[in-house]
Amino acid sequence: MTPAPEIPPPADHTAVIQLLDRVIAQTVAPAAVTVDRESTFPAASVQALAEAGLGGLLMPPSLGGRGTSTATYAEALSRIAAACGSTSTVYMTQMHCAHPIHLQGRPDQHEAWIPAICRGTAIGAIALTEPEAGSDVASMRTTARREGDSYVINGEKTFISNGDVADVIVLFATVDPSLGKDGITAFLVDTARTEGLEVGRPMKKLGQKGASTVTLGFQECRIPADARLGAEGEGYPLLLRSVTKSRISAAAQGIGFAQGAFDATVHYCAERDLLSSRTRSAQDIQFELARLRAEIAAGRSMLKEVCDLVDASGEDPTAEVSMVKMHCTTLGVRVASACVELLGDDGDRDDIGAERRLRDGKITEIYDGTNQVQSMLVARDIRLSVTP
Numbered sequence: 001m002t003p004a005p006e007i008p009p010p011a012d013h014t015a016v017i018q019l020l021d022r023v024i025a026q027t028v029a030p031a032a033v034t035v036d037r038e039s040t041f042p043a044a045s046v047q048a049l050a051e052a053g054l055g056g057l058l059m060p061p062s063l064g065g066r067g068t069s070t071a072t073y074a075e076a077l078s079r080i081a082a083a084c085g086s087t088s089t090v091y092m093t094q095m096h097c098a099h100p101i102h103l104q105g106r107p108d109q110h111e112a113w114i115p116a117i118c119r120g121t122a123i124g125a126i127a128l129t130e131p132e133a134g135s136d137v138a139s140m141r142t143t144a145r146r147e148g149d150s151y152v153i154n155g156e157k158t159f160i161s162n163g164d165v166a167d168v169i170v171l172f173a174t175v176d177p178s179l180g181k182d183g184i185t186a187f188l189v190d191t192a193r194t195e196g197l198e199v200g201r202p203m204k205k206l207g208q209k210g211a212s213t214v215t216l217g218f219q220e221c222r223i224p225a226d227a228r229l230g231a232e233g234e235g236y237p238l239l240l241r242s243v244t245k246s247r248i249s250a251a252a253q254g255i256g257f258a259q260g261a262f263d264a265t266v267h268y269c270a271e272r273d274l275l276s277s278r279t280r281s282a283q284d285i286q287f288e289l290a291r292l293r294a295e296i297a298a299g300r301s302m303l304k305e306v307c308d309l310v311d312a313s314g315e316d317p318t319a320e321v322s323m324v325k326m327h328c329t330t331l332g333v334r335v336a337s338a339c340v341e342l343l344g345d346d347g348d349r350d351d352i353g354a355e356r357r358l359r360d361g362k363i364t365e366i367y368d369g370t371n372q373v374q375s376m377l378v379a380r381d382i383r384l385s386v387t388p
């Protein structure tokens, strides 16, 4: 891996994390079990984070954000994930929507949406995936046909986080399927003003049950031409830049789920005096916890290093981002699974918390580009970097 330059933590980092921990303790963590059991959208938790000024960490202060480093964002997201997986997905999706608007939007598009997303008064979504275009996103079939001052959208998106509650959707569609990725163009869909948008029912899922995931159907949906984000054909590079941040988010969630499962297990063991006991079986547990703690610390360091690299490099370091996505999401599942095992039969109980992190974590290995696809990107980078 390319060595990351030394970047000292910005002065704001500690203040952000301390404030965040307070909001998590007061609102996010207490609601997490109910959000999971009842599959309720974690509106109060997302709103509490936004009201504390933590809704748009990566956005500039001039647009209502905090202008933090990527490392601070990732640390914050991992802590939210440790407390409540559903809240973390809604929260990161807000950023995944604001980020491309910030990168490619006009000033009036920035003003229209980014401050509201940061304040939590608008919910955002990002729509790339289609029933027949997931990993191979360039084969998307949703079309945008220009008609005078409008574009007419037709097609279907699937697995869209926040899709049923979104005020604004960053939509990727093609203006000409024969152009392949060069036809992909981004649009801002204002859901309140778009007729013909069909929103599916929230899917029943393994984990992150409060974070809604829906299909979106577009049938002759007319949106104004000035809702285009950037020029026609500029969608694909924007999409690639967007996934850099969303893969960092998935990696941060992986660390969070590992930490959440670990903390729940330590709490359980402490209550039963297993952390200080010298019996052989208690020591086995202590050593396993020590191993898991080291694994989480190593993953967290890797995440920090890649975040610093993202901020320092003008270009997005694809292979490093893929490696950290792959590594940290797998770590999340591995650690949560080890915690469930360590707890024995009690690992299966939903009031202890390890099984929730295991369920919440599994999908991080799949979304934002499956880990097999990340392996492919890393392997390609190895090939390119080896001189014959």
Ligand SMILES: Cc1cc2nc3c(=O)[nH]c(=O)nc-3n(C[C@H](O)[C@H](O)[C@H](O)COP(=O)(O)OP(=O)(O)OC[C@H]3O[C@@H](n4cnc5c(N)ncnc54)[C@H](O)[C@@H]3O)c2cc1C
Pocket (backbone or CB within 6 Å): 093, 126, 127, 128, 129, 133, 134, 135, 136, 158, 159, 160, 161, 162, 213, 363, 366, 367, 368, 369, 370, 371, 372, 373, 376
């Ligand atoms: C809870 C949830 C939330 C999501 N949120 C969003 C969202 O907000 N917005 C959005 O646009 N999408 C979202 N997604 C979609 C998600 O990003 C995609 O599902 C994911 O990228 C994988 O795409 P796919 O399901 O089409 O899998 P496919 O691409 O169909 O892959 C199927 C299998 O084939 C493998 N495979 C595919 N291509 C290759 C290859 N070239 N080499 C080796 N193996 C390969 C994959 O690894 C996988 O195992 C979400 C998904 C979920 C489950």
